[in-house]
Amino acid sequence: MEKRNLEQRVAIKVCAKLGDSATETYAKVLKVFSDDSMSRAQVFRWHKMFKDGRESVEDEARGGRPVEVRTDTNAP
Template identity: 45%
Template sequence: LSERSLEQWYAIKFCFLLGKSPSETFTMLQQAFGTECLSYSQAKKWHKAFREGREEVTDEPRSGRPSSARTDVNVQRVRDFLKMDQRLSLYQVAEALDLSEATVQRIVTEDLHMRKVCAKLVPRVLTEEQKNNRVKCQGSPCSHPGTGLRGRLRVMEKPPTKVY
């Protein structure tokens, strides 16, 4: 529901209360809103609704399925699922959580701000805690493939690197 539509519905109700006809109302809407004006059929429909006793200008709630599966609950479900294993494909996550692939893809990219890097979903921007954790892990000998003294020497020889 756009703000412009709501303004026009109030204008139609106002014109109806003044006793204007649908065509007069539409002419006034065109003058006031220009190219953003509702169509004549929409203006006529709203005029008729007010004539038949409608009081509310706001849109009535609709029954049925919600327009999107991108709810806070589903975002949390996807986040928790990816914490277990970030190497899962979007298809696997969608199958496991009974969501569409498109919904999972939008949740991952738009809500969780993640992207696919080397077959692993990773956050786009690291938090301060994640940056500190990476810096801490970089300096520890156990985080490198080499073991023993040779691995430690290799760690010490490496120049400091930036953490993104």
């Protein structure tokens, strides 16, 4: 995960714990991270998850095809 995303998720978590609304949180994220900020939808999604009790700022494991595959052919 990118450091930028992790920092923003931590900021969103703090705002949610302090009782800020999702709109207030998004405004703060925009102010601090400006052009590198998450989309409004992402901020609202993470804010809701933290309000609902989520503690981790890390991505959850997902099923499906792995991002990187190492075979004998492409191994260093």
